[in-house]
Amino acid sequence: MRPVHQPVEDGIVIDLSITMLALLFACGVGAGLLGARIGIGGGIVLVPALVLGFGLDPKIAIATSLFAVIATSTAAGSVYVGRGLTNTRVAIALEVATSFGGLAGGVLAVMIPSRALAGVFGIVMGVTSLLMFRRAGGHDAGTLEPGPMREGYEEPGQLAGSYYDDRRGGLVHYRAKRVAAGSAIALLAGAVSGMLGVGGGFLKVPAMNVAMDIPITVAIATSNFMVGVTAAASIFVYYGRGYVHPVLVAPVVLGVIAGALASSKNSTKANPAGLKRLLATILVVVAIEMSLRALGVHFGV
Amino acid sequence: MSDLSETARSHRAHRRVQWVLRLGLVGSSALVLTGLILAFATGRYAGHAVPLGALLSDSALADRVIAIGLVILALTPVLRVVALIVIWAVERDRRFVVLGLIVAAILAASLVSGWRASPPPPPTGGPHVARPPA
Numbered sequence: 355m356r357p358v359h360q361p362v363e364d365g366i367v368i369d370l371s372i373t374m375l376a377l378l379f380a381c382g383v384g385a386g387l388l389g390a391r392i393g394i395g396g397g398i399v400l401v402p403a404l405v406l407g408f409g410l411d412p413k414i415a416i417a418t419s420l421f422a423v424i425a426t427s428t429a430a431g432s433v434y435v436g437r438g439l440t441n442t443r444v445a446i447a448l449e450v451a452t453s454f455g456g457l458a459g460g461v462l463a464v465m466i467p468s469r470a471l472a473g474v475f476g477i478v479m480g481v482t483s484l485l486m487f488r489r490a491g492g493h494d495a496g497t498l499e500p501g502p503m504r505e506g507y508e509e510p511g512q513l514a515g516s517y518y519d520d521r522r523g524g525l526v527h528y529r530a531k532r533v534a535a536g537s538a539i540a541l542l543a544g545a546v547s548g549m550l551g552v553g554g555g556f557l558k559v560p561a562m563n564v565a566m567d568i569p570i571t572v573a574i575a576t577s578n579f580m581v582g583v584t585a586a587a588s589i590f591v592y593y594g595r596g597y598v599h600p601v602l603v604a605p606v607v608l609g610v611i612a613g614a615l616a617s618s619k620n621s622t623k624a625n626p627a628g629l630k631r632l633l634a635t636i637l638v639v640v641a642i643e644m645s646l647r648a649l650g651v652h653f654g655v
Numbered sequence: 656m657s658d659l660s661e662t663a664r665s666h667r668a669h670r671r672v673q674w675v676l677r678l679g680l681v682g683s684s685a686l687v688l689t690g691l692i693l694a695f696a697t698g699r700y701a702g703h704a705v706p707l708g709a710l711l712s713d714s715a716l717a718d719r720v721i722a723i724g725l726v727i728l729a730l731t732p733v734l735r736v737v738a739l740i741v742i743w744a745v746e747r748d749r750r751f752v753v754l755g756l757i758v759a760a761i762l763a764a765s766l767v768s769g770w771r772a773s774p775p776p777p778p779t780g781g782p783h784v785a786r787p788p789a
Contacts, residue, residue: 375691414704421725428683428731432676435669442672442739446754453761507665510748515665582732583758587765589729594768596706600721604691607728611684 375605381407382609385422390430390614391624392633393574394555395423395581398640400606410602417592418603420585425610427582430575430618438506439575441515444530444562449580451537452554453587455544473648475546476641482539482557483637485564486630494519494626495569496528517572521625528569536566547584555581556636563630570626668742675738679731686724693717733762 381403389396397419404415434440499516501524506517513530530536539561543554555577562573592598694700694717701718714722740755 411704417704421728424728424732425683428676428680428728431735432673432680435676436673438666438669442668443748443751446736446739446751446758449758450754453758505666505669507662508668510661510664510746511750579732579735583736583762586729586732587762590766591768593725593729594706597704598706598722598725599701599704600718600725601691601694601700603725604687604694604721607687607725608684608691611680 378408378602378605379609382422382425382606382611383613384609385419385606386426386429386610386613386615387617388613389423389426389555389581389610390578390618391574392555392629392636393559393577393581394633394636395419395585396426396610397423397585398556398636411597413592413597414599414602417589417597418599418606420589420592421598421603421607422610423585424582424589425607426614427578427585429611429614430578431582433615433618434575434578437518438515439517439571440579441508441513441568441572441576442579443508443515444513444566444568444572445576445579445583447513447533448537448540448558448561448576449583451540452544452547452558452580452584455541456547456584456587469648469650472644475542476644476648478542479557479637479641479644482560482564483634483641486560486634486637489564489630494522494526495563495567496526498522498524498526500524513566515572517569519569519571526569528567528572530562530566530568532565532567536561539565544584547588554584556633556640559633560637570629571624574629664746668739668746671742672735672738675734676731679727679734683724683728683731686727687721690717690719690721690724693720733759733766736762 381400385396385400385403388394388399397416400419400422401412401415404410404418405412408415410418431440435442496516498519500522503520504518504525506515506525508515513533514528516525516527518524519526539557543557543561546557547554558577558580559570559573562568562576563570568576694715697715697717699715699717701714705714705718736755736759740752740759743751743755
């Protein structure tokens with residue numbers, strides 16, 4: 355791809371052309387489609403795309419990607435919430451663990467050599483992806499109450515609720531199990547976010563689906579909410595320090611909104627096994643990246 | 656059955672959160688799009704990454720409009736958490752009000768620290784870091 359910028363001493367100069375806008379917009383659409391579909395922010399694909407494809411500085415790529423994550427979360431969230439797919443109580447409960455994970459990640463990163471840490475994360479993600487793959491063909495979580503289309507709801511004071519599943523044709527009632535195990539993975543997701551500069555949604559969905567037995571559709575919508583909050587917590591740090599490039603972020607954000615809105619509309623019709631395999635594949639890629647990092651190989655991010 | 660009113664309350668909460676998200680989404684995307692069109696029409700925009708303070712005080716109109724749109728976008732998840740805390744407080748769901756407040760406190764801390772950090776700190780490692788012009 356033609357280099358779209360020339361690095362200069364004090365920053366990066368962008369040549370604003372229609373081609374460049376179209377490419378950035380397309381990148382955004384891709385990240386929004388994928389992110390909303392499997393409940394990740396999309397940073398895990400967008401950051402490498404911006405660094406390797408557009409030759410951006412990693413910090414600027416991360417700041418751009420954080421806006422993309424918030425845009426995915428907000429656009430898809432406006433659809434998911436309206437249909438009762440998001441469990442906001444589960445989201446907030448796990449977000450506490452994730453936030454502390456972020457803090458712990460910072461402390462750990464100072465105390466433990468980052469290569470050892472990367473190795474541990476690589477192993478954990480490898481195991482998680484295996485569990486996801488094994489689950490892909492397994493049972494659907496929750497109990498089905500067949501009936502016409504109804505809006506799902508949350509149970510107050512508890513980590514439980516229901517949602518309408520188009521594919522199964524009824525209201526599915528679920529209750530979070532193994533909350534401690536789920537919180538532990540959410541904690542890890544927070545620590546990984548700090549290390550990679552991404553939202554960690556690729557670990558939040560398995561935390562809910564594999565550990566807590568929450569249906570994948572609800573796990574995706576709930577993770578979608580969480581990644582927005584995690585990204586909002588980081589963005590002001592990047593914004594304040596000057597890593598935000600307005601005309602570069604703008605087309606990406608607009609693309610993400612279009613992509614996320616399009617893919618969130620028909621989320622309950624998607625095949626859960628396919629979603630789990632897609633997510634597990636992404637986990638494998640990150641696990642390999644982490645393992646290589648443990649061995650001393652870096653990919654710019 | 657009390658279950659019915661709980662369901663209705665949950666739906667009402669969903670509607671309210673949805674309004675927050677829609678307002679944030681429409682407001683921010685309209686501003687970002689306007690700013691981008693302005694940048695293209697006038698040809699005046701920052702050619703490099705800039706801190707928020709610089710964007711809002713002295714920069715091209717296009718950059719300012721985009722910056723305001725991005726700030727609205729970034730504040731939307733924060734507002735969503737605040738809206739949930741208020742909704743749960745009204746429902747007297749105390750456990751989740753407390754959890755929500757913890758998340759809000761962490762968000763507030765990062766917001767404040769981001770606002771204060773105007774000079775770029777030394778990078779913690781990795782390749783060259785782009786700096787805004789002095």
